[in-house]
Amino acid sequence: MPGERCGRVKKRIVSIELLRIIAMMMVVLLHYLSKGELLEPLTGPLTAQGFTAWLLESFAIVAVNVYMLISGYFLVESGFQLSRLVRLICQVLFYSLGVPLVLLALGAVRREDLVLYRLLQYLFPTQMVHYWFVTAYVTMYLFGPVLAAGAKTLTRRQLQGVILCLLAFFSVSKTVLPVRLEMDNLGYDGLWFMCVFLVAAYIRLYGIPFFRDRRRSLVCYGLSCAGIYALTMAVRWVYLETGRLENYIQAAYSYNHLLVLLGAVSLFYAFLNWRMEGEGRLASLICGIGPCTFGVYLLHEQIELRFLWPGWLGAALTENPPVMVLRAAVSVLTVFALGILVDLCRKKLFDGVESLVRPRRERR
DSSP states (O other), X not given: XXXXXXXXXXXXXXXXXXXXXXXXXXXXXXXXXXXXXXXXXXXXXXXXXXXXXHHHHHHHTTHHHHHXXXXXXXXXXXXXXXXXXXXXXXXXXXXXXXXXXXXXXXXXXXXXXXXHHHHHHHHOTTTTTSSHHHHHHHHHHHHHHHHHHHXXXXXXXXXXXXXXXXXXXXXXXXXXXXXXXXXXXTTOSHHHHHHHHHHHHHHHHTOOGGGOSHHHHHHHHHHHHHHHHHHHHHHHHHHHHHSOOGGGTTGGGSTTSHHHHHHHHHHHHHHHTOOOOSSSHHHHHHHHHGGGHHHHHHHHTSTTTTTTHHHHTTOOOOSOHHHHHHHHHHHHHHHHHHHHHHHHHHHHHHHHHHHHHHHHHHHO
């Protein structure tokens, strides 16, 4: 799950925790580009910076699927634990309630802005879709035991058939058809997360021989992301020339697009097959930071902060792509480092409370 620890520092686990860190940095980059208004409209002329921003988007858009592949890969064997779900909800509440309290004390949030609807978003972040990822993830996690049991019960061929049918319904159709389908939620829901879960389960149970070569996986990731960019620019050219396919221009940047899923699987496999050293300070640092990455998301995407921090870090349009890329890199590292520090403090607080509660339970 998002904040799950890797346990013992194993070689393969270290590489997966490193991938978790990279994926979260990609998520921060995606939000920096979109909420910083660096992604210029594809229906009009693009500056050099605009082309660069969309190129960065192409290589980072796989992040959410990668994060879900990591979760599904381990959840298929670990099973459902109510305590994990409770810890996750408590972690979410820490940010959904804590951030506005701090902003209120600093005067960044006014009391008159705290209407009932906003308070409900603080108190019930999952049900109110305060964080869409959390809502989708919790939905998937609750169905996880059924999905895992089904994946293990089905034969390999049957599981392949189920996954192919699901992908045909949720991914291939929207990838091939140049229209926006009414049921297409662009991968922002628990249904798509369940599809990714089953893909991760298949990888864990049977593997995909084509991706076992690490270099091939990295090349496939690069080609998938380049394909996302090339397809988008090709459709954009058709729109500018004919005025058609306007609703299809950004289709390749959907989480449930086939190229996005392919890029995520390729990147996941590249790290899965990376035999990193399992001991030493670097491995310990990676496995110490990895479980805190979800806190980075919960902090910078809190509803009161999500549209503010890109402006604070100077996400403004410039005519110099190298400067924009450098500023984006510095901003991503800044947000990531701050988020890790905050979540480490949150973890110490939670561990302290849990240590006080546990002896009382034992005495009972």
